[in-house]
Amino acid sequence: MSSYKSGFGNGGVDYGASQEKGRVMEQVRSQIAVANLQEMIMKMSDKCFRKCVTSPSTSLESREQKCLGTCMDRYMETWNIVSRAYSDKLRKDSGQH
Amino acid sequence: MSSFGGGGSGGGQSDVDPEMQRFLQLESQKAQMNVRVHTFTDICWDKCMDKLGTTMDGRSERCLVNCVERFLDTTNFIINRLEKLGSK
Numbered sequence: 481m482s483s484y485k486s487g488f489g490n491g492g493v494d495y496g497a498s499q500e501k502g503r504v505m506e507q508v509r510s511q512i513a514v515a516n517l518q519e520m521i522m523k524m525s526d527k528c529f530r531k532c533v534t535s536p537s538t539s540l541e542s543r544e545q546k547c548l549g550t551c552m553d554r555y556m557e558t559w560n561i562v563s564r565a566y567s568d569k570l571r572k573d574s575g576q577h
Numbered sequence: 578m579s580s581f582g583g584g585g586s587g588g589g590q591s592d593v594d595p596e597m598q599r600f601l602q603l604e605s606q607k608a609q610m611n612v613r614v615h616t617f618t619d620i621c622w623d624k625c626m627d628k629l630g631t632t633m634d635g636r637s638e639r640c641l642v643n644c645v646e647r648f649l650d651t652t653n654f655i656i657n658r659l660e661k662l663g664s665k
Contacts, residue, residue: 505600512608519615527622531629550629557633558622558641563614565645573649 524555617645 532547533540540548625640 501594501597504597508601508604512604512611515608516611519612523615523619527619547629550631554626554629554633555618555622558626559614559618561633561638561641562618562621562645565642566610566614566617566649569646569649 520556520559524552527555528552617648620648621645 528548528551531551532544621641621644624644625637630637
C-alpha cells in the first residue's frame, strides 16, 4: 500500500478538497445510474415493442398501452430475478474452490 | 478548479488518492455487474418469457434462474474446453 497523503496540502485534512472529492464521487454515481437507466429503457423498448406493438397503427392503442405496462412490470421483475440468480451463482461457484 | 492527484513531475500510480481509487474500483465493478445483468436479462427474457401474465409465475421464475446458471456454466465450459484444446 502506498502511503500517499492528500495531494492538496501537507497531508492535513483539506476541507475544500474533501468536499470536491465528494462532489466528484456523487457525479460518478449519478452518471452510472443514468447509463444504467438508459440501458434499461432501450432493452425494455425493444422487448416490449416486439411483444405488444405487433402491427403499428397511427397511435398506440389502449390495448397496446396496457400490454406495455404489463411488459414493463415483468421486465423489471425479470431483471431482479436475474440479478439475484447471478450473484447467488457467483457466491456458490466461488465457494467451491 | 483544482485538479485531482495533485503533484507535478513524473507522478506514477501512487499519486492517485487511495480513497478515490477504491471508490472508482468498486463503482466500476458494480457497473460491470449491471452490464452483465442487462445482457443475461435480455437472453433469458427471450428464452423464458413467452407469454406475459399479469404476475410472474413460478415456472417462469425457475426458468430464469436455470437460464442464468446454465448460461454461466456454458461460458465456463467453453473456457475450460478451449484451455484443454490449447494445451494439446
